[in-house]
Amino acid sequence: MLLISLMLALSVFLAACSGKDDKEDAGTKDTEKKDDKTEETEGDDPAEEEEELTFPLDVSNSEATIENGSLNYALVSDTPFEGTLNPVFYSGKPDADVMQFFDEALLxxxxxxxxxxxxxxxxxxxxxxxxxxxxxxxxxxxxxxxxxxxxxxxxxxxxxxxxxxxxxxxxxxxxxxxxxxxxxxxxxxxxxxxxxxxxxxxxxxxxxxxxxxxxxxxxxxxxxxxxxxxxxxxxxxxEDIVESEKIRTTPIGFGPYKVEKVVPGESVQYVRNEDYWRGKPALESIVLKVVTSASVLKELEAGKIDIATVPADQYLNAKELTNTELLAKVDLAYTYIGFKLGKWDEKAKENITDPESKLADKRVRQAMWHAMNNEVIGEKMYHGLRFPATTLIIPVFDSFHDAENPGRPYDPDKANELLDEAGFKDVDGDGIREDADGEPFVLNFASMEGGEVAEPIATHYMQNWEAVGIKVQLTDGRLHEFNSFYDMVEADDPKVDIYQGAWGTGSDPDPSGLYGRTASFNYSRYTSEENDRLLKEGTSEKAFDPEYRKGIYNEWQELMVEEVPVAPTVYRYATTLVNKRVANYSIDQSSDNFDPWVWGVTSEDPVVD
Missing domain, CATH: 3.90.76.10 (Dipeptide-binding Protein; Domain 1)
Known part of the structure; x- marks a missing residue:
């Protein structure tokens, strides 16, 4: 789930993370990766609609930028950023958002x-x-x-x-x-x-x-x-470094802007790095501030912020603003439901799968995936800006995403069939299944708060599972704040049987950083010799041959659809609103305007709706 608000100009950091990580919240939280597609009306063919989706990647403002402009950037989050502002030690996407302006990779x-x-x-x-x-x-x-x-x-x-x-x-x-x-x-x-x-x-x-x-x-x-x-x-x-003010309030990098002031968890002020190796950055200063998902559109409308990712659940209102431009692209992210299958062994630094775990029978996991109606999530709750996910390698990696693999589409009948086969039956006639031993079967579901649809999504999935006879209840009876959610998931808290998260994949298609035996981000704790073999082959010397690597990753995607350590739910479009005074800005990784050092503004005052 890593911070669902995925990268905007962060591929450098993500590549630095071996192509995986950045934590994002799932549910629809602050930094949620906004997957934004365009609306689909009921009755439209989703596949056909998908092909017609087009959004600009670059702002249209071509006027000359002013010399000493200042830009206001929103870190859209319903919780404070943690403030571990160092690429080695940070774990959340919000911190990566903060670092993008003052630090970068050498390559x-x-x-x-x-x-x-x-x-x-x-x-x-x-x-x-x-x-x-x-x-x-x-x-x-x-x-x-x-x-x-x-x-x-x-x-x-x-x-x-x-x-x-x-x-x-x-x-x-x-x-x-x-x-x-x-x-x-x-x-x-x-x-x-x-x-x-x-x-x-x-x-x-x-x-x-x-x-x-x-x-x-x-x-x-x-x-x-x-x-x-x-x-x-x-x-x-x-520990000294992690707790040091030198990475929390006075960090340094060699990027285009210097950190001038940090208000922990709330805001960062940057000033131009006159000695930047590329040359003089376009802006004199940048102000980054945390803006909640509920207030981001009002801030944009009033011109108080110039750039912000936009929660997909606010897309209909976002596209009506007249003082901003809407940019969007398919994101390097996906949301998923994870199944707790073991523990992390801190001493051995590896995942240990428990064959006696509550969800050890893969047929139950397969059934729960079939029971989820993800198309409704995308169309009704995200206005068509998210679409059902099929495998754990995202469509952005066109050469390696297996478009022929259907995953486990919504099919309640198949879910019921699998549960019957696994011996999960409704013994007492209350509509809820007992486990194969006839004992009550109740799953605790951890999900994050944030955004208007976080709770409806969690409720939707619990109703989907109840419809096939599986009783699921929220851990502690409520949604959890981002940091406490990850504390539970990372610690393999016994109160969590399943959880909803999202991953920012990074720029490397290699999934071993998320699903390998020694990957601490492998929160499901799933391991197998076949998984080990395929992940190793996917990064082997033979994998320099794209066709060989594609074949290996197709096998791996098939294995994950069979084993279901996690069930991908939706892919997404990342959407960004940009004030019309902003120039030289792009969300296209291949564009020269993707880098913050060239971003500029063409007037001192923002355009107001």
Whole structure:
């Protein structure tokens, strides 16, 4: 579920996260990934309608931008942002939204989310795709004036692989580094596969295996060792860094804007980085503030904010505003229902599936997916801006999404058939099934608050399941705030049997960061040898052949539809409203105007509705 408000200009961060993570809320919460499609009237063919959907990706304002403009950016969220403003340690999308203006990765990415030589550093791959050399360009400096060094990128790897690291980003592209496993286990003080040049400009990373993820999921976000202190020398601990004001209220990066002031959880003021490596940023300042999903349209209408993602449940009103432009595209995200199947072993750092878990019988999970009417969710609650999901690789990854796999479409009869087959019968005639042992079967469902449709969606699914005889009740009898929700899900709280979440997938199609045996984000805790095999093959040297990789990922999608550790519910369109004074702005990853450093305004005062 990771912060449903997915990335807007965050592919750099997401790629840095090995292509997975960013937490988003599910339900429809603040940062919910707005999937926005266009309306479909009852009786229309959804597939046919989908093909006709067209939204602009760029603003139409072509006037010259003013020299000292200021832009107001909304972080649409019903809860405060956490404030862990460091790419190694943050976990939520809201924090990534904050970081996008002051920090970035060394390597840029193109429209296909592949690394390029257009960023602050250039790269060269060698040794049969097992080695990458990254050379930092000139005038790439931290905001305190210190140059960004190759050892700063090394420091990110040292933090991620450190035995004391408790974050979620020790994933394949990190532990595939030569010598990383020994370092991670505390058996070595250094990472043997990483070398630094004498001039601190070039870092060379050697990998155990060649993998296509090298080009789409490699970590290139450095960390300022001189500023935060050195964990490897015992100057600070990981906890010191996470709790430090140096990442919570006075963080530095090398991006286009500097952090001037942070009001924790509420707002951030940025000023132009005059020494930015690309040149002078277009805006003099940016103000980011948290705006609730309920008030975002009023703020836009009054011109108090210039850019905001828009909850899909407010789409009909959003498109009527006359002072903004509506941009939208299919998002790098999906919503899902997760089934708790085991626990996270903190000592072993891996997921342990429990064969005796309440939902161990996959037929029950299959039935619950068939029982969910996701088309109604998309059409009625999101005005057609979300559409039924079929597999766990999203349509944005056109080369790897299996469009021929139907998933488990809404089919109550099939759901009833599967439950009967599993031995779940209504023993006492009350309309609710008992389990295969004749014992009461009640599931606790965790879902997040936020937005107007969060509660109706949760109620809708509970009614769907009740219609096939499964009793489901909300955990603690209510929806939960974003942070407390994830506290429960991440901790495998026994009060949670199923949960509704959403993932921002990142720019790498490799799903191992979300569903691998050692992936802490694998909240269902599902594991199997076949899952291990397919995920490994999907990032193997043979997977440089796109057709081979496509075949492997088709097999993996089929496995997930069969095993159902999670049931994808809807894909989405991400929609953004932009004040008409904004110029040089795009939500298209391949556009030059995707980067915040070129965003500008053409007048001091915003256009008011």
């Amino acid at each position: 840029a990415t193109d429209g296909d989310y592949l690394i390029t030589n257009e960023g602050a550093a250039q790269f060269e791959v060698s040794n049969e795709n097992k080695t990458i050399a990254i050379t930092i360009g000139d005038n790439v400096n931290w905001h305190d004036g210190e140059p960004v060094k190759a050892s700063d990128l090394l420091y990110a790897y040292e933090l991620l692989g450190h035995p004391d690291y408790t974050g979620d980003r020790y994933t394949y592209t990190i532990y595939n580094v030569e010598g990383m496993e020994a370092y991670h286990k505390g058996e070595a003080d250094t990472i043997s596969g990483i070398e630094i040049s004498d001039d601190e400009k070039t870092i060379t990373i050697n990998y155990l295996e060649a993998s296509p993820s090298l080009l789409s999921g490699i970590w290139t976000s450095p960390v300022p060792r001189h500023y935060l202190g050195d964990v490897t020398k015992g100057e600070v601990t990981h």
